[in-house]
Amino acid sequence: MxxxxxxxxxxxxxxxxxxxxGVxxxxxxRALRSIAxxxxxxxxxxxxxAKxxxxxxxxxxxxxxxxxSHSILVLVPALSNHLFIETLEAIQDVLRPRGFEVLIGNYHYRQDxxxxxxxxxxxHQPCGILLTGFNRSETAARLLANAGVPCVYMMELRQEEGIVCVGFSQEAAGAKVAEHLLSRGRRKLAFVGAQLDARVLQRRDGYQQAIARAGLPPAFEIMTPEPSSVELGGDLFNRLLKEHPNTDGIFFCNDDLAFGASFEALRKGVAIPxxxxxxxxxxxxxxGxxxxxxxxxxTPRATIGQHAASSLLSLLCGETPEVTALDLGFKLMVRESS
Amino acid sequence: MxxxxxxxxxxxxxxxxxxxxGVxxxxxxRALRSIAxxxxxxxxxxxxxAKxxxxxxxxxxxxxxxxxSHSILVLVPALSNHLFIETLEAIQDVLRPRGFEVLIGNYHYRQDxxxxxxxxxxxHQPCGILLTGFNRSETAARLLANAGVPCVYMMELRQEEGIVCVGFSQEAAGAKVAEHLLSRGRRKLAFVGAQLDARVLQRRDGYQQAIARAGLPPAFEIMTPEPSSVELGGDLFNRLLKEHPNTDGIFFCNDDLAFGASFEALRKGVAIPxxxxxxxxxxxxxxGxxxxxxxxxxTPRATIGQHAASSLLSLLCGETPEVTALDLGFKLMVRESS
DNA sequence: CGACTTTGAGATAGCGCTACCTTATTAATC
DNA sequence: GATTAATAAGGTAGCGCTATCTCAAAGTCG
Structure with a gap:
C-alpha cells in the first residue's frame, strides 16, 4: 500500500x-462516506x-x-429570466452544503x-437531474429513462405513477387572474403571450376557461414565439390597442411584457388602471x-427549487416521497395597475 | 485487451x-484527441x-x-445581475462547442x-479559470497561483506581467459620465452607489476625477454596501433629494438603481431631465x-465573455497573447433622462 | 451448545482512460 | 553503408478511488 x-x-x-x-x-x-x-x-x-x-x-x-458522480444537473429554459435564477440559487443552497456539485444547463427554450x-x-454520470416542466422531445425523455437517474420536475404538476414534481397549477393561476379582472368589472379581456412554452399556454388556458365559466366571450389573444422582453411588451401593447382599442383588461404572460406595456401606456397617456x-x-x-x-x-420559484432539491435528495437515499406532486401555490399581488 | x-x-x-x-x-x-x-x-x-x-x-x-479535466470554472459575483448572465452565455457559446464544460460559481459578492x-x-482539476476582477482574498489568490491553472480576468484591466485580462476602463467610463453631465450644464452632481465592489468604486473615482479636472467641487456621494435593487434605487433617490435638494445630475452605479429612482421621480413629479x-x-x-x-x-459584457474565453483557450494551447490587457471600451447611450 | 446468522474489517481487483517508456520503421548524416 | 536521428505505433502501468468478495469475531436460536 x-x-x-x-x-x-x-x-x-x-x-x-x-x-x-491506522486503518x-x-x-x-467507508468512514468518510458515513457508511454504517x-x-x-x-x-x-x-x-x-482527514481533517x-x-x-x-x-x-x-x-x-x-x-x-x-456527485453532481446534479439542473436544466432550465433560460438564464435571462430572473425567475429561474432564483430557483437555481435555492437549489444550490440545498445541494452545495451537502457536497453535491450543481451543473447548470440552459437550453434557451429549445428542445433540440x-x-x-x-x-x-x-x-458525466450525474446522480440526479432537475428538469423544468414536462414538455420535451421523445428522444430526450428516452435518454433520461434509459439513464436510470432520479429526476424531479419543476414548475408544473402532474399526477402520475413514478413522477416526482414540485410546482403549482399554472391553469389555476391563469384562472385567478381572470377572476380578479372580472371582479374589477373588466369585460373586454385580452391575453398577451410571448416565448410560448407549455406553462404560458397553461396559464392562457386557465385564464380563458375562467372567462368562459363567467359566461363571457373568450379573451382576445396576441401570441408570439419571440423571446419576451420589455421592448416586445410595448410593441404588443400597441398592437393590441390598434386591433382592439376597447380592451379593458390585459393579462401579460410575464412581467417583462407588462413592464414594457406600462411604459408605453405612460408615454401615450393611456390610463392604467x-x-x-x-x-x-x-x-x-x-x-412593486x-x-x-x-x-x-x-410564484414560489425559490421554494420550488428548494423542495425540488430536497425531493431529489430523498430519491437518492432510496426513499419514495408520499406526496409525488407538490403544489406550492401562488399569490396574486394586487397593486395599482388593476 | x-x-x-x-x-x-x-x-x-x-x-x-x-x-x-484495428489499432x-x-x-x-491519440487520434481522438487530435495528437499529431x-x-x-x-x-x-x-x-x-468512434462515430x-x-x-x-x-x-x-x-x-x-x-x-x-475538460471543465472551465467561471466565477462571477452574482447571477441576479443580467450583466453577468450575458457574459456567461457568451463564454458558454465559445467553450461548449469545443468540448469544454463550463462550471459556474456564484460568490454573491463575498470574498469568503x-x-x-x-x-x-x-x-475537480479544472483546466482553466475565468475570474471577475482582481479584488480577492490573499488566500484565494494563493490557491489560484499554487494550482498552476491558467486564469483570465474579466471586467477590469491591469497591465502586469503574466496577467491576461479582458474588460474596459471603469474609471474612463465614470469620467465619461461626468463629462456628459457637465456638458449638459449640470454642476451640482451626485454619485449613488450600492453593492460597493471594486468596479463601482473605480467608476466613482473616474467620475470624481473628471469633476475635479473641470474645477468643480466633488460630487456628493451616497454609498451603501446593500445589494442593488430597483427598490433601493428609489430609497436612495429620496434620501439624496432630502439631503441635497438642489442636486441637478446623478450618476447611479447601475441601471437597477436608476430605474428605481426614475419611478420615484415620476411618482413625486420630479422632472427628469x-x-x-x-x-x-x-x-x-x-x-431604452x-x-x-x-x-x-x-458595457461590452458579451464581448468580454467571448474574448476572455478565447484568450483562455489560447493559454491552454500554450500560446501567449501579445495583448495581455484587452480593452473593449464602452459606449455612452445618451437618451431622454439627461 | 453446535449450527446459523450477523457484523465489521481487510484484501483484491478493477473503473476507462492517458503518461511514459519501449520498440519498430523510416529518413538523414557523414 | 553503418550510425544516428526522427517518427509512429504499441505495451505497461498506473491515476485515486469504490464494489465485491472474503474472512474472523461476535451474537442468536432451538
Missing part, C-alpha cells in the same frame, strides 16, 4: 488518511486524520470507481438544445415599484 | 473503438469507428488519468464565498424603454 500525495495536485490521498488513522484504505473510504458498517471509534479516527491532512476526495476517481445537453451531461387594467406574472423585483405599481402573480 | 461496453453506462469504451478500428487503444486515444503523431489514415479509421459506435469519452476516466468556491472547484439629469450604468434591457428613456453606459 502506497501512501503518498496525489501525483498531480500534490494533495493528500485516501491512502494517506487511512495510514494516519485500511477501504475502511477510511464502520465502528464509530474508527470513524472518528479517520475523520480526524489533519485537509483531505479532499478526488471527484474523478470517485466517479470512475463508483460509476456515479435540451436533448443535446442531456446527451452531453449524461456522460382607469382605462385598462394590467396584470403581469411572476412578480419580479421591480413590479413600477408606475403604476404592477399587479402580478407571485 | 478487453473490449466490452462500460460496466455502468453500457456505453462503448475506447477499447471497443480501438478494436473496431491499439492508445492510438485510438498519428497517421492521418489511421486517425480517420478511428474517427469512423459508428456513438462513442463518448468518459470524463471521469480522462480526468483521473491525465490529472486535468469565492475562496470556498475556488477551494472546492480546484478538486429638466430638474435632474439621471445616468445609469450597463444599459440593461429595458433602459423607461420613462423617460434612460441614459446609460453600454
Amino acid at each position: 502506497k501512501d503518498r500525495p496525489s501525483r498531480a495536485t500534490g494533495r493528500p490521498t485516501l491512502a494517506q488518511v487511512a495510514a494516519r488513522a 485500511s484504505q477501504i475502511t477510511a473510504s 458498517t464502520v465502528d464509530p471509534q474508527l470513524a472518528t479516527r479517520v475523520h480526524d486524520a 489533519a491532512l485537509a483531505y479532499v476526495p478526488n471527484p474523478a476517481a470517485r466517479t470512475l470507481a463508483s460509476a456515479r 438544445e435540451e436533448e443535446e445537453l442531456i446527451r452531453n451531461y449524461l456522460s 382607469e382605462q385598462i387594467s394590467v396584470v403581469g406574472f411572476n412578480d419580479l423585483p421591480g413590479a 415599484q413600477m408606475v403604476p405599481r404592477l399587479t402580478s402573480v407571485r | 478487453k473490449d466490452r461496453p462500460s460496466r455502468a453506462t453500457g456505453r462503448p469504451t475506447l477499447a471497443q473503438v480501438a478494436a473496431r478500428a 491499439s487503444q492508445i492510438t485510438a486515444s 503523431t498519428v497517421d492521418p489514415q489511421l486517425a480517420t479509421r478511428v474517427h469512423d469507428a 459508428a459506435l456513438a462513442y463518448v469519452p468518459n470524463p471521469a476516466a480522462r480526468t483521473l488519468a491525465s490529472a486535468r 464565498e469565492e475562496e470556498e468556491l475556488i477551494r472546492n472547484y480546484l478538486s 429638466e430638474q435632474i439629469s439621471v445616468v445609469g450604468f450597463n444599459d440593461l434591457p429595458g433602459a 424603454q423607461m420613462v423617460p428613456r434612460l441614459t446609460s453606459v453600454r
